[in-house]
Amino acid sequence: MFKRLHAPRHVWTHVASLGIRMHARAWFGSPEAFGGLPVVLLHGLGFSSRYMVPLGRRLAEQGYDVIAPDLPGFGRSPRPVGMKWPAGPSVSEQADHVLAWMDACAIQRAVLFGNSLGTQVAVEVATRAPERVERLILSGPTPDPLYRSPGKQYARVLMNMPFEAPCLNAITQLDYASAGIPRIAQQLSRTVDDPIEDILPAIQAPTLVIRGQHDQTLSQPWAETFTRLLPNGQLVVIDKAAHNVHYTAAQVTARLVQCFLQGALDNHRGDEVIVPTLKRDPLAPPKPITTAVHGVLDYATSLLCLGLSQTPGLGSRTRKILAYNGASATLYSLFTNYELGALRKLPMTVHLNLDTMSGVKLLLASLTLLRREPLPGKLTIALLGALELLVVSATQLPMGPARLIRIQGQNLYAET
Known part of the structure; x- marks a missing residue:
């Protein structure tokens, strides 16, 4: 029997092929939601599942089973046996880790939600094992071709920080300190020059691309080009948000994900508000100051x-x-x-x-x-x-609306 939890349940899974026990935060909704398929949240560069908590709570409140792993070497999960320090993994290696973890958890098929570098990992999993991915949600996909060097990419990361909620910047520093700068630097150098556009046309799963209006890592032209390359992709921009929309605009993002999973976006043609601005979030701490x-x-x-x-x-x-x-x-x-x-x-x-x-x-x-x-x-x-x-x-930070963007030249939005 599933029990709905607002606070995450800490789950440890032995992954024999990696020789470690992986940590994940999990929330359980109801067995009927989306056919019982879980939503797996994949974190970005240097992060852990900690910054996925706001989105996980809200998706569970909607009824979904949600699980957010700490990928090996990050958060509470140790690095795989045999991987030498500083153990900054490549996209391919992290995709291996995700698939090995899914096998150990007996997750045969899932919805994958990736943020930042997590989108690269999700895309790699979806192209390598399409039968394991029901739908894809890619939030702030990287790397934009304009910033495919470690220096440029890290500069964009720094430029994002003023546009994020102050409490997220505190989590960033905590997770970066936990992972260690050498590991993050090695991972950045191994993942930044990733020609992800070459494999996007092979994605079989319906895909939702999300961009925050003030995202300094993902330009609007690249977001539109990225979406155009997907056989079945849709792009939504969330106003007033930045790179980590799943944290800063968790309520809007959760409702947007729900619309996507329920097929509510399938008949829209773009240039429409899907989720309006939401001023009250019942799952957020009280913020009485407007x-x-x-x-x-x-x-x-x-x-x-x-x-x-x-x-x-x-x-x-x-x-x-x-x-x-x-x-x-x-x-x-x-x-x-x-x-x-x-x-x-x-x-x-x-x-x-x-x-x-x-x-x-x-x-x-x-x-x-x-x-x-x-x-x-x-x-x-x-x-x-x-x-x-x-x-x-104590200040409210209303985000939204979430707008579906028309992508020219894509069959999904072809004029009739």
């Missing part, structure tokens, strides 16, 4: 900082920090794309990352630069830093 309220707090805090910077008793360094913080916060608030923004050029995710950096800097300053300043000034700076971090963590 973007409008956040804007009010931004300007109020900036005015407070500028006003306090004129207080002589706080110390010269304290006053300079307050003045700088107030002026810079006012400037990027004016550029933010929210209700109180004047120019509305800066995505809300970038704004929240700037707020996070500001909050951390204020806390550090209160402990270092202001050691010899009067106590009231140090406490003021520390409280302002803590307040900024608290407001960031």
Whole structure:
């Protein structure tokens, strides 16, 4: 009997061919959902299944059985026996690992969801063993031909970070530290020059390609070319999201996956909203601060900082920090794309990352630069830093809508 769980169940599977026990996070829905076939979530470069938790929870809530493995050498799964350190695997090797793990779990056929490098692995599995893949969902597929060198690819990874939710950047650092920089560097060098376009026409499974509007790793032209090469592919763009849409826009992505698996996209011709903007996510932690309220707090805090910077008793360094913080916060608030923004050029995710950096800097300053300043000034700076971090963590970040994009020159969207 299946039991629905919001928190993941930690599953360990002995994979004899690899000589290790692989770890996975699993959620169980109902046996009837999608014919009992599981949805397998494949993580990207240097990550583990940890950042798949938001999507896994929501897909399980919809009734699907979901399992997200830590591929060997990442997360809690050790590297395969005989693979020498730093053990940064190639796409082909990770496809071997996935198939060996599926065999050990007795998963004969599944839906594969891959993010970033995970899309390359999913495509390799689908071309090598098409009978094992029912459908494919490829989120932020790599590598874009414009960035097929380790330097260029890693630069794009860094450029993505301001567009992701601040809490995801913390998970990124944790997973990267766990995997180790040598392993990630070796994996990047072995996977970045992958001519994935050569095997896309051989994909037999219906495929959904997902791109976040602000994805810095996957350009819109390449996303459309990528989809066009698929015999049965559809492209959806999620507004306001970036590379890791399954985490930042988990609720929208889960509903989109449900539409795809239920065949609700099959009769659409593109240029349509499939999933509208969703402001409330019942499975997310409570976030009582709307973007409008956040804007009010931004300007109020900036005015407070500028006003306090004129207080002589706080110390010269304290006053300079307050003045700088107030002026810079006012400037990027004016550029933010929210209700109180004047120019509305800066995505809300970038704004929240700037707020996070500001909050951390204020806390550090209160402990270092202001050691010899009067106590009231140090406490003021520390409280302002803590307040900024608290407001960031409590601010809603609505994503969407998810738009089906028309792909010209593809039979699926041929004019009648």
